[in-house]
Amino acid sequence: xxxxxxxxxxxxxxxxxxxxxxxxxxxxxxxxxxxxxxxxxxxxxxxxxxxxxxxxxxxxxxxxxxxxxxxxxxxxxxxxxxxxxxxxxxxxxxxxxxxxxxxxxxxxxxxxxxxxxxxxxxxxxxxxx
Amino acid sequence: xxxxxxxxxxxxxxxxxxxxxxxxxxxxxxxxxxxxxxxxxxxxxxxxxxxxxxxxxxxxxxxxxxxxxxxxxxxxxxxxxxxxxxxxxxxxxxxxxxxxxxxxxxxxxxxxxxxxxxxxxxxxxxxxxxxxxxxxxxxxxxxxxxxxxxxxxxxxxxxxxxxxxxxxxxxxxxxxxxxxxxxxxxxxxxxxxxxxxxxxxxxxxxxxxxxxxxxxxxxxxxxxxxxxxxxxxxxxxxxxxxxxxxxxxxxxxxxxxxxxxxxxxxxxxxxxxxxxxxxxxxxxxxxxxxxxxxxxxxxxxxxxxxxxxxxxxxxxxxxxxxxxxxxxxxxxxxxxxxxxxxxxxxxxxxxxxxxxxxxxxxxxxxxxxxxxxxxxxxxxxxxxxxxxxxxxxxxxxxx
Numbered sequence: 001x002x003x004x005x006x007x008x009x010x011x012x013x014x015x016x017x018x019x020x021x022x023x024x025x026x027x028x029x030x031x032x033x034x035x036x037x038x039x040x041x042x043x044x045x046x047x048x049x050x051x052x053x054x055x056x057x058x059x060x061x062x063x064x065x066x067x068x069x070x071x072x073x074x075x076x077x078x079x080x081x082x083x084x085x086x087x088x089x090x091x092x093x094x095x096x097x098x099x100x101x102x103x104x105x106x107x108x109x110x111x112x113x114x115x116x117x118x119x120x121x122x123x124x125x126x127x128x129x
Numbered sequence: 130x131x132x133x134x135x136x137x138x139x140x141x142x143x144x145x146x147x148x149x150x151x152x153x154x155x156x157x158x159x160x161x162x163x164x165x166x167x168x169x170x171x172x173x174x175x176x177x178x179x180x181x182x183x184x185x186x187x188x189x190x191x192x193x194x195x196x197x198x199x200x201x202x203x204x205x206x207x208x209x210x211x212x213x214x215x216x217x218x219x220x221x222x223x224x225x226x227x228x229x230x231x232x233x234x235x236x237x238x239x240x241x242x243x244x245x246x247x248x249x250x251x252x253x254x255x256x257x258x259x260x261x262x263x264x265x266x267x268x269x270x271x272x273x274x275x276x277x278x279x280x281x282x283x284x285x286x287x288x289x290x291x292x293x294x295x296x297x298x299x300x301x302x303x304x305x306x307x308x309x310x311x312x313x314x315x316x317x318x319x320x321x322x323x324x325x326x327x328x329x330x331x332x333x334x335x336x337x338x339x340x341x342x343x344x345x346x347x348x349x350x351x352x353x354x355x356x357x358x359x360x361x362x363x364x365x366x367x368x369x370x371x372x373x374x375x376x377x378x379x380x381x382x383x384x385x386x387x388x389x390x391x392x393x394x395x396x397x398x399x400x401x402x403x404x405x406x407x408x409x410x411x412x413x414x415x416x417x418x419x420x421x422x423x424x425x426x427x428x429x430x431x432x433x434x435x436x437x438x439x440x441x442x443x444x445x446x447x448x449x450x451x452x453x454x455x456x457x458x459x460x461x462x463x464x465x466x467x468x469x470x471x472x473x474x475x476x477x478x479x480x481x482x483x484x485x486x487x488x489x490x491x492x493x494x495x496x497x498x499x500x501x502x503x504x505x506x507x508x509x510x511x512x513x514x515x516x517x518x519x520x521x522x523x524x525x526x527x528x
Contacts, residue, residue, distance in 0.1 A: 028267040028388065061288075061395070063280030064340040069257035072272060079277050081390050089390040092271050102288055113272070116257075121270035 012110045012122050016053040016088055027053055027088045053090065054108045056129060057082035060089070062100045071115040080126050082106060092124025105129040131232040135374025136525070137367070138167025138358035139489045144315040144474035147352035148248040152190045153198045156181065156244035159354035159479075160203060163240070167358050168371040173203060175366055176358075177236035179210035182223035182243035184478035188258045189247050199242060216262045217427065218382075218514030219243065220355070220481025221521035225380050227359045237364040243483070244354030245476035255350050259477065262515050264388045276347055278389055278516045279428035280339030285396055286430060287341060290445035294341055298326035299451050300429040301345040301471060307458060308468020310500040313483075315351045315474030346429045351474030355482040357489065375489050378414070378507065379524035381407030389516050400520040401438040401511060408522040409440075412507070416440035419524070420505035421463040421491060423484035425513040427470045435511050436464060439522070463502050466491060481512035485523055492527040 017029045022036035029048070032039055040048050062080035078094040092108065094100055107129045112120040140162025147155045164170045181196035192198070196210040215222035220243040227239035247255045260274040268278075286292050302322050308314035325335040325345045335343045360367050362374050383403035386392050392399070409415055416439060424439075426432035433447040441462055442450050450456055456464040467473045467487040470480060488508035490496050510523045 028264065061281040061285045063277055063284060063342075064337070065274065065277045065280065066336070066340075067256060067274075067276065067338050068253070068272070069260060069274055070251065070253040071257070077272060079271065079273055079281065081281055081395065091268055091273055091388075091390050102284070113270075115272065122266075123271050 012112050013052045013054065014110045014122050014124060015050040016086070018049040018051060020047050020049055025086060025088060027090055053084065053088060054110065055084070057084045057106050057108050057126065059100055059102055059104050059106055059126070061102060062094055071117070073115070082108060082126055084108070090124055092126055094126045096128050132364070133362040133376060134228050134231050134359055135362045135376045136357045136485070136489050137360045137370035137372050137374050138163040139486045140164070140166055140356045141313045141483060141486050142354050143313055144351050144353035144476060146248050147246050150246070152183070152186050152192050152244060152246045153195060153202050155246055155352065156183070156195070156199055156242050156354045157202045159244065159356040160199070160240060160242040163356040163358050166372065168369070172369060173205050173240070175369055176205060176208050176238050176240045178227065178230050178239045179205065179208055180213050180223040180227050180239060180241045181210065182213045182219035182241065182478045182482060184214060184216055184219050184245060185258055186245070188261070189245065189249055189255070215519055216514035217425070217475070217477040218481055218512045218519055218521050219478040220483065221485065221510065221512035221523055222382065222481065222514070224357065224359070224482060224485055224523060225382060225521055228377055228380050231359060231361045237361040237366045239359040240356065241359065241482060242354070242356040243479040243481065245478040246352045247350050247476060248352050252350055267388050275427065275516060276339040276342060279347070279430060280342045282395065283342050283428070283430045286434070289396065292433070292448050294343065295322070295326045296448040296451060297342070297346045297429050298322055298335070300426070300432055301325060303451065303457055304426065304429070304465050304469045304471040307466050307500060308472030310497050311468050311473060312497060314468045314472060315349055315353070316468070316472045320345065342428055342430070348427045348470040348475040351476045353474060353476040353479050353483070355479050355486045357482055357485055375492050376526045376528050377523065378526040379408035379410070379412030380521070381411060382519065382521040383407065385518045387515070387518055396434070398434055398438045398517045398520070400517055401435050404520045404522040405439040405511065408524050412524045412526065414507060414524070419462065419507050419509045421466055421502045422509040422511070423467060423469065423487050424464055424511050425470060425480070426465060427475055427513065429471055431513065432465060432469065439509065439511060458500060458502065466496070466500060466502060481510070481521060484510035484512060485525065488523070488525045492525055
């Protein structure tokens with residue numbers, strides 16, 4: 001018998017994907033490896049390894065958006081594009097005081113956000129390292 | 130050898146707010162205008178294929194199968210009709226598919242009608258609906274929108290090439306000047322550089338939308354429609370139309386990564402460059418032969434970047450050409466003579482056909498006084514789908 005209450009809420013993660021045939025890494029997941037043509041089964045993930053995409057990254061560019069879409073009840077949000085040491089890049093939100101600087105070191109983590117209707121979604125948050 | 134294919138009719142409504150009207154009526158209005166322009170509504174019975182461009186009627190208006198509705202609304206049954214959806218490049222994609230239908234021999238006359246009614250929802254909702262073309266998991270879910278991407282893109286360009294916010298405002302001033310003379314434009318009001326950049330109230334008048342992009346760096350939310358009639362110029366049917374065809378000299382498209390972050394250099398718009406190269410090759414001309422251009426300036430940074438990717442200016446120098454008035458109506462290479470998406474407006478599914486409508490008017494010499502380009506030979510339109518990931522380039526020629 002499983003006692004669900006014994007298990008705490010899992011920390012959300014966003015995954016990168018590694019093709020086990022040739023080792024090429026991706027984010028987000030492709031259906032076909034661009035290097036070796038290996039296909040990914042979206043249900044079983046067979047032949048592909050998932051890994052947490054998080055930790056240190058470098059800010060490539062950023063913006064502060066004032067006209068947020070339906071569902072967001074904040075005055076503004078900052079967004080940025082980062083590169084990870086493994087070469088993968090990603091877009092997400094920036095949470096820090098003041099203006100970010102292109103090239104600055106940040107740390108990526110994942111939260112669950114529910115501004116829009118429907119199930120909560122996983123969102124990258126980039127913060128000061 | 131493919132037949133010569135030209136445009137013999139063109140129609141357009143005034144862009145603005147059509148939210149009290151049905152999407153199909155709005156599109157049908159432009160189609161009717163195109164037939165009137167071509168010689169009369171009876172010509173609709175000569176159409177072999179209808180293509181309707183619309184990006185998101187299902188979301189904005191809860192209307193789908195718009196092509197089927199249009200042929201019925203216009204008494205054109207049993208003419209074949211299909212809907213074309215390619216984000217904000219739906220319009221030019223429909224023209225390209227119309228060209229392919231004629232080139233294949235399956236049709237001699239094609240009606241391409243395009244429209245979008247976006248103001249039926251709030252501005253916030255419209256921004257959200259347009260953002261659904263971004264990657265669902267890696268972009269849309271983050272809360273990113275098209276203005277957000279354009280803001281990040283602009284900041285990178287500024288850092289690399291020295292573009293200033295004032296330079297962006299100069300593009301807006303030029304586009305609004307052109308739109309003020311265009312009877313079809315949404316915003317027919319000129320703006321001054323003092324009002325939106327240099328004056329003491331500029332930061333209030335021209336507030337930030339997605340830093341460093343300000344309100345006058347972004348297109349308005351606009352409703353509207355446009356239509357063109359394509360004909361096989363070598364077919365006997367061509368003689369039924371009273372207007373001399375404006376020939377489609379080149380039309381081509383290309384794609385790029387769906388996720389913007391997956392591009393090697395986010396500032397390089399490969400799909401623009403590749404689609405333009407293919408269109409130039411098809412037309413047998415190069416950038417120096419283009420007399421004027423309509424470039425997809427949903428954000429004014431795009432006008433600058435596209436003008437570089439299609440070969441008009443060296444990379445990182447287009448804003449210097451704007452400072453020197455080279456892209457003004459009286460400049461060496463007028464860009465966005467209609468006012469562009471920035472001021473004419475951007476009803477997403479209609480925009481590509483609206484750009485081609487402007488090329489036709491200019492090449493016929495039918496633009497308003499003070500807005501007509503002097504003796505144009507070739508006009509180019511670049512229509513973006515997504516954030517530059519599905520791009521159509523069209524070159525029209527006056528023979």
